[in-house]
Amino acid sequence: MELTDVVKLRRAVYRSIAEYTWNDCLPEHVHDILGMVKEDGPRLRCCVHKERAVLRNRIHMALGQPTTGIKLTDAAVLALSQPVSPTLPIIDVLPDACDQCPIEKYYVTDVCRHCISHKCMNNCPKKAISIYGGRAFINRDLCIECGRCKQSCPYGAIIEISRPCIRACALHAISYDTNKRSKIDYSKCVQCGNCRLACPFGALDERSMIVQLLSAIKRGEKVVAMLAPSFIGQFGMKIKPEQIIAALHKIGFTEVMEVAVGADLTAINETKELEEKVPAKQKFMTSSCCPAFVHLVKKHFPDNVDKISETVSPMVACARYIKNTMGSPLTCFIGPCIAKKSEARENPNDINFVLTYEELQCMFEGIGIDLTQPVGDEYKTMATTSGIGFPLHKGVQTAVVNILAQEQKSVKAEYAAGLNNCQEMMEKLIDGESDAQYFEGMACANGCVDGPGSLSDQGLTRVLVTRFAKAAPIKVSADNTKVQDAAKTLNLEVK
Numbered sequence: 288m289e290l291t292d293v294v295k296l297r298r299a300v301y302r303s304i305a306e307y308t309w310n311d312c313l314p315e316h317v318h319d320i321l322g323m324v325k326e327d328g329p330r331l332r333c334c335v336h337k338e339r340a341v342l343r344n345r346i347h348m349a350l351g352q353p354t355t356g357i358k359l360t361d362a363a364v365l366a367l368s369q370p371v372s373p374t375l376p377i378i379d380v381l382p383d384a385c386d387q388c389p390i391e392k393y394y395v396t397d398v399c400r401h402c403i404s405h406k407c408m409n410n411c412p413k414k415a416i417s418i419y420g421g422r423a424f425i426n427r428d429l430c431i432e433c434g435r436c437k438q439s440c441p442y443g444a445i446i447e448i449s450r451p452c453i454r455a456c457a458l459h460a461i462s463y464d465t466n467k468r469s470k471i472d473y474s475k476c477v478q479c480g481n482c483r484l485a486c487p488f489g490a491l492d493e494r495s496m497i498v499q500l501l502s503a504i505k506r507g508e509k510v511v512a513m514l515a516p517s518f519i520g521q522f523g524m525k526i527k528p529e530q531i532i533a534a535l536h537k538i539g540f541t542e543v544m545e546v547a548v549g550a551d552l553t554a555i556n557e558t559k560e561l562e563e564k565v566p567a568k569q570k571f572m573t574s575s576c577c578p579a580f581v582h583l584v585k586k587h588f589p590d591n592v593d594k595i596s597e598t599v600s601p602m603v604a605c606a607r608y609i610k611n612t613m614g615s616p617l618t619c620f621i622g623p624c625i626a627k628k629s630e631a632r633e634n635p636n637d638i639n640f641v642l643t644y645e646e647l648q649c650m651f652e653g654i655g656i657d658l659t660q661p662v663g664d665e666y667k668t669m670a671t672t673s674g675i676g677f678p679l680h681k682g683v684q685t686a687v688v689n690i691l692a693q694e695q696k697s698v699k700a701e702y703a704a705g706l707n708n709c710q711e712m713m714e715k716l717i718d719g720e721s722d723a724q725y726f727e728g729m730a731c732a733n734g735c736v737d738g739p740g741s742l743s744d745q746g747l748t749r750v751l752v753t754r755f756a757k758a759a760p761i762k763v764s765a766d767n768t769k770v771q772d773a774a775k776t777l778n779l780e781v782k
Contacts, residue, residue: 293486303316303320304653346372380470392449394448406441410438423436452486469491499645513545513602517752544608552605573594576727578624583706603638606618621642623731623738644742646740674686688700690761704730
């Protein structure tokens with residue numbers, strides 16, 4: 288993740304929230320966070336009042352509360368005593384942060400050569416272009432933003448401009464209201480987080496569960512941390528898995544488990560489901576591991592919801608394994624994905640909290656936990672090479688293909704990463720242009736290692752996860768004897 292001023296501000300808020308919650312003084316000191324904006328300090332906005340208004344929005348989001356209509360102290364008290372309301376969206380617009388970007392889509396630039404053929408004017412269906420002072424001029428009252436002027440200009444002097452958030456959303460879920468402020472259509476949104484990354488003003492952000500999680504731990508609740516496979520290398524190349532696990536225990540997590548164990552469970556069950564359904568009952572089946580991809584199918588291809596695997600994701604499989612073997616503790620997924628927070632809401636009996644790596648790093652810093660401290664025994668993974676490899680390129684289908692190969696069977700599989708590519712492949716499968724029997728879809732452009740909540744470069748993470756996976760003593764998910772029995776007895780179907 289690029290370390291911009293927006294990222295620095297968000298992390299500073301997270302660190303303060305974690306520190307005050309840990310030290311039992313959040314309501315008393317939550318207003319102190321506003322002190323980050325000083326009268327004589329550097330200015331990112333027009334004035335100190337605007338800066339503090341935006342910062343107040345960020346604090347409310349970090350507390351998991353509404354951005355308006357509630358005082359900071361009251362929001363802090365609610366965060367300490369109540370879970371994040373499921374009626375509040377995960378990704379939301381910070382009302383004071385949105386810069387209300389110019390919305391005129393087409394502009395005539397200084398490249399205009401004052402030509403006499405006037406192709407832009409002649410090709411405009413609404414006669415919205417005239418020649419003024421020898422150059423093209425667009426009448427905004429008549430323009431329907433069809434783009435013909437841009438296409439017809441021989442010099443490319445007319446350019447198309449769109450808001451970064453709108454441009455980043457492959458599903459057209461973002462528009463703007465009458466005040467020119469961005470708004471999200473949640474009937475289309477899949478909570479992927481691309482808009483949050485794209486906005487240069489940080490006007491879109493995610494709600495956090497840092498306070499709610501720490502409150503549960505401090506109350507003495509048993510909470511098990513579930514680390515997504517891409518945790519390797521997230522906190523620095525020199526930080527070893529055992530150091531991360533030791534740091535989680537210092538926070539108060541009673542146990543730590545790799546979600547790669549859940550990936551093995553998912554691979555075993557999803558392979559069995561694929562064999563039962565394709566081609567006997569349907570032409571193809573998709574993976575169910577990426578919640579943003581699953582919501583893409585549900586919201587944008589509703590007639591093909593039955594093609595989604597009914598096997599739960601590795602996160603949910605891991606949580607059910609934990610609750611079945613450890614006495615039903617609370618569970619906290621930790622990974623690179625914002626959309627997992629949405630999936631957790633759909634599985635409230637399995638997942639209690641979700642943190643991104645970014646949030647966890649800020650918790651370590653706010654509480655004062657040093658990850659570089661040496662620890663004892665080297666960590667030994669419970670998962671397989673296939674399970675650990677889930678966040679890598681074609682990771683899910685590779686795990687499935689490996690199990691089928693043991694049975695001397697094969698499947699024609701396809702893979703797509705990025706919502707645009709996922710949409711295109713779904714259309715090909717539906718229209719019969721692809722004869723693939725199994726489709727693995729991932730919302731993030733480079734797969735899970737490139738999630739919006741990641742800390743490290745996705746290329747580096749890919750190398751380190753691959754190395755960690757290869758070192759696993761068991762290679763294929765079906766050979767993981769520790770989860771084989773669980774796969775037979777646990778309910779691994781979507782409820």
